[in-house]
Amino acid sequence: MSRVYECLTKIGETITENKDFLTDLDREIGDADHGINMTRGFHAVAEKVPSDLEDIGAALKKAGMTLLSTVGGASGPLYGTAYMEAGKVMAGKTEMTAEDFKAALEAAIAGIQKRGKAVKGEKTMLDALIPALDAYTAAIEGGADMGAGLEEACKAANEGIEFTKTIIATKGRASYLGERSIGHQDPGATSATLTLETIRDFVKA
Amino acid sequence: MVGLVIVSHSWKIAEGVKDLASQMAPGFDGIRAAGGLEDGEIGTDATRIMEAIQAVDQGDGVVILCDLGSAIMSAETAIELLEDEEGKYRIADAPVVEGAIVAAVEAAGGEDLESIIASAEDARNESKL
Ligand SMILES: Nc1ncnc2c1ncn2[C@@H]1O[C@H](COP(=O)(O)OP(=O)(O)O)[C@@H](O)[C@H]1O
Ligand SMILES: [Mg+2]
Numbered sequence: 001m002s003r004v005y006e007c008l009t010k011i012g013e014t015i016t017e018n019k020d021f022l023t024d025l026d027r028e029i030g031d032a033d034h035g036i037n038m039t040r041g042f043h044a045v046a047e048k049v050p051s052d053l054e055d056i057g058a059a060l061k062k063a064g065m066t067l068l069s070t071v072g073g074a075s076g077p078l079y080g081t082a083y084m085e086a087g088k089v090m091a092g093k094t095e096m097t098a099e100d101f102k103a104a105l106e107a108a109i110a111g112i113q114k115r116g117k118a119v120k121g122e123k124t125m126l127d128a129l130i131p132a133l134d135a136y137t138a139a140i141e142g143g144a145d146m147g148a149g150l151e152e153a154c155k156a157a158n159e160g161i162e163f164t165k166t167i168i169a170t171k172g173r174a175s176y177l178g179e180r181s182i183g184h185q186d187p188g189a190t191s192a193t194l195t196l197e198t199i200r201d202f203v204k205a
Numbered sequence: 206m207v208g209l210v211i212v213s214h215s216w217k218i219a220e221g222v223k224d225l226a227s228q229m230a231p232g233f234d235g236i237r238a239a240g241g242l243e244d245g246e247i248g249t250d251a252t253r254i255m256e257a258i259q260a261v262d263q264g265d266g267v268v269i270l271c272d273l274g275s276a277i278m279s280a281e282t283a284i285e286l287l288e289d290e291e292g293k294y295r296i297a298d299a300p301v302v303e304g305a306i307v308a309a310v311e312a313a314g315g316e317d318l319e320s321i322i323a324s325a326e327d328a329r330n331e332s333k334l
Contacts (some may be wrong), residue, residue, distance in 0.1 A: 037248070065252070070213055072214075072248020074275035080251065115278050173274060197319045 004059040005051045007202045012042030014198040025078060025187040029174040033073055034187035041071035041079070052181060054094045060087030062105075074172050075188055078112050078125065085111030098146040105133050105153075123169035123181060125188035128160035132196055150200035157193040164189045207312045207321055208235040208261025211305055212266030212271040214278050218301070222270075223304055226305040230313035234311045249279035255286050258294055266318035267294040270304045274307075285288060293323055303328040 015038045016020070022035030048066045053059045064083030068076055086104040093100065109129050114117070120130045135156035139149040164186040169175045174186070209226070213219040219240025227236055242248045248327065253285035258267050269284075271277045284294045297304055304325040306307060311321045 041244075068279070069250040069252035070242065072242050072246060072275075074278060076248065077251055077275060077278040081282060115282065146320070 001051050001057065002054045002149070004056045005049055007199060008042075008049060009046050009057065009196050009203050011198045012046050014038075014194050015042050016040055018191075018194055019094065022187050022191055023146040024188055025034070025185060029169060029177055029181045030187065031073075031173055034075060034191065037071045037073040038079075038191055039060055041067045044070040054158055055091075056093050056096060057087045057089070057091035060084070060090055063087075063166075074116070075125075075191070077115050078188070081111040081115045082108035096146075098140045098149055101146055101149070102140060105136065109133060118171040121167060122171045123164045123167050123174060123186045123189075123193040124171050124185070127164050127167075127186065128157040128189040128192040128196075131156035131160045132193075133141055142153060147200065147204040150196065150203055153198050154193065154197050157189075157196050161185050161189050161193055206233075206235055207265045207313060208258070208263060208267040209237070209305065209308050209312055210254065210257045210261060210267060210269045210280075211236065211238045211240070211301065212249060212269060212276045213238075213240040213301065214247050214272055214276060215250055216245055218272065222301055222305050225302065226309035229306050230309040232236050233309065233313035233314055235263070236309060237261050249276045250284040251279040251286065254283035258283060258287060259293050262294075264293075266295065268308050268312070268318065268321050269294065269296045270301050270308065270325065271296060272301055281329060293318065297322050297325040299325040299328050303331060323329050 019039045023032055026032050026034035044066045045063045049059050049062045060083050064080045068080030085107040089104045089107045118124050120126055132153040136153040137148045139152040142147035169181040173183045209221045211222045219238035223236050223238040239254040239257040239258050242250050269280050271280050280296050307328045308321050309324045311324055
């Protein structure tokens with residue numbers, strides 16, 4: 001089993017373990033399917049990505065293509081594009097450096113923004129991912145390795161989740177709720193944070 | 206001839222709109238539905254949309270009608286996957302049912318991409334009462 005495949009399946013396991021939690025969060029400000037959508041997507045990823053594929057870029061691209069067609073909700077094209085864009089950065093590489101991870105996360109965020117046209121502060125997954133990238137970048141520029149950088153990224157992502165409770169959703173389904181979306185944490189910011197935490201644990205193991 | 210793709214979160218809606226529009230354009234087989242997921246679940250699937258676009262693409266362009274939210278994101282993803290540099294695959298900013306009927310009639314009549322898009326988008330302003 002390749003490292004990248006193992007990491008992807010670990011992300012899938014975390015998502016699956018949190019399926020009901022993510023779905024319940026989406027029940028509050030959406031249509032109660034985020035955990036179901038993401039679990040379906042990552043089950044397909046585990047099946048469709050060849051388990052011995054060493055090329056990280058190719059594996060991420062395949063994962064992205066699979067998410068595009070199996071997740072179903074907005075998170076499908078968003079995460080699908082994110083993984084595909086990260087895959088472009090990692091094309092042909094079989095190992096990932098701290099710098100590579102920064103470039104991949106940057107590309108993933110740019111992909112999400114291209115697709116969903118959201119910015120920070122609209123109560124989406126970006127409210128976890130953008131602070132995570134900033135914290136990660138600051139950490140590795142200060143000499144931290146990938147694991148330590150991811151530690152900082154996860155802290156920032158969790159703060160991002162807390163921040164989503166305080167703001168009104170202006171993108172996606174939750175925007176139909178307006179003021180009523182305040183007080184609830186964003187499901188996508190939560191799944192994004194769970195993803196980063198899984199990668200952190202995987203890198204540090 | 207311009208092709209037509211109907212995108213909806215629901216398989217039934219997409220198929221139903223296709224049937225409705227096809228009835229207005231007898232003999233025209235350039236319409237495909239890309240609704241729901243492969244297993245019939247509610248959702249949108251960029252790959253299915255991409256395949257539907259390819260199936261109706263005869264070189265004169267394809268008009269895509271979407272319901273809401275992620276349907277548009279998935280359709281945009283599909284267009285990107287097809288590397289459409291000439292811009293011949295276009296999402297009409299139009300209501301799905303009315304837009305599809307107008308677009309089917311015009312596509313069957315041999316109208317070009319721009320005029321079909323314009324007419325479909327115009328359907329938005331049509332008062333029902
Ligand atoms: N335009 C957007 N940009 C970034 N993230 C978005 C956007 N729209 C929705 N999201 C994210 O997607 C999550 C919802 O995903 P999901 O429930 O799977 O899709 P849907 O809303 O179609 O049911 C939200 O919590 C939010 O984080
Ligand atoms: Mg949802």
